[in-house]
Amino acid sequence: MAAAAIWQHPRVSNGRPGPSPERRALRESILSSVLLGVGALAWGVAAQSRVLLFDGIFTVLGILLSGLSLLAATAAAAPPTRNFPFGKKAATPLAIGVQGAALLGTLLYAVVDAITVIRGGGADVAPGTVLAYGVVATVLSLLVTWRMGRLSSSELVEAERAQWRAGASLSAVIAIGGAIALALDGGPWREAVAYADPVLVLVACALIAPVPFRLLRTAGLELLEGAAPAAVQAAVADVVRRVRAAHALPEPAVAITKLGSRLYLEVVFVVDDTWTVSDEDAVRHAIIDDLTPLGYDVWANVELTTDAHLAE
Numbered sequence: 001m002a003a004a005a006i007w008q009h010p011r012v013s014n015g016r017p018g019p020s021p022e023r024r025a026l027r028e029s030i031l032s033s034v035l036l037g038v039g040a041l042a043w044g045v046a047a048q049s050r051v052l053l054f055d056g057i058f059t060v061l062g063i064l065l066s067g068l069s070l071l072a073a074t075a076a077a078a079p080p081t082r083n084f085p086f087g088k089k090a091a092t093p094l095a096i097g098v099q100g101a102a103l104l105g106t107l108l109y110a111v112v113d114a115i116t117v118i119r120g121g122g123a124d125v126a127p128g129t130v131l132a133y134g135v136v137a138t139v140l141s142l143l144v145t146w147r148m149g150r151l152s153s154s155e156l157v158e159a160e161r162a163q164w165r166a167g168a169s170l171s172a173v174i175a176i177g178g179a180i181a182l183a184l185d186g187g188p189w190r191e192a193v194a195y196a197d198p199v200l201v202l203v204a205c206a207l208i209a210p211v212p213f214r215l216l217r218t219a220g221l222e223l224l225e226g227a228a229p230a231a232v233q234a235a236v237a238d239v240v241r242r243v244r245a246a247h248a249l250p251e252p253a254v255a256i257t258k259l260g261s262r263l264y265l266e267v268v269f270v271v272d273d274t275w276t277v278s279d280e281d282a283v284r285h286a287i288i289d290d291l292t293p294l295g296y297d298v299w300a301n302v303e304l305t306t307d308a309h310l311a312e
Helices: 021-047 050-077 091-119 127-151 155-184 190-208 210-223 230-247 277-294
Strands: 253-259 262-270 297-305
Touching: 021 050, 021 127, 021 155, 050 091, 050 127, 050 155, 050 190, 091 155, 091 190, 091 210, 127 155, 127 190, 155 190, 155 210, 190 210, 210 253, 230 253, 230 262, 230 277, 262 277, 277 297
Parallel strands: 262 297
Antiparallel strands: 253 262
16 A cells, blocks of 8 residues: 655754764864964065965965854754754755855955966065975864864865865965975076965965865755765665665665755655555665664655656
């Protein structure tokens, strides 16, 4: 017999959510950004270096985006309410999309500024200062990236780590460029040193450019209810295959999408009229229980129906 679909809802709690590794990682990211960003801005002003100022602005922007991620993490973890009966899981991809847009805007501004400086004849910057800053900032950025990975592997934290990795790449480029400019200074190519600072900005922007596009793509796919990542689809397909074999079920119609930490799954089997509601419950529990190791909040609609049109 055909049975009605059943949605699994998350358990609702009246208590306040406790501290999580995700929020702890985001708070530490904010503190690290404050320290590194203020240091970079002060160093850039003292050295009159655009690339150092750009690195400082990039880091300070990270402070604002980390704060946004922290708010998104809090909102996504909140239980359903009357006004938001399905919770606020969309806060996660929305925050990631804002991060991507803000980073992209920063890069575009930096590129325009660097080209303007090059057309103006370059700028005098002490290569040794640029090299020293690049080394220090690279080491600190890699340490923060490692530390956040130890605390949490959530999507928001991974987005933060992507920013820190981008920052480490930027700082490494600054260090390499400073070393090259220092080697050229005093030699026959001394005039090229004046262009080192804006050229470093352009190189850094080119290296970082994939990050905002990747963030925007990820956020867009989730907000538009696109297909779940390939790894998630493969895991779900494996679970459905095992459950089919255990219960002698036909090939089902399957739809999977992901919104932040929530995984939406629809599995529809076309069966004969000998199946009962309790049979459907058994199949549904088998699928949901096997998906638990994925670590998502699974909202599963598992349906057994005798009407093939409902599976289309």
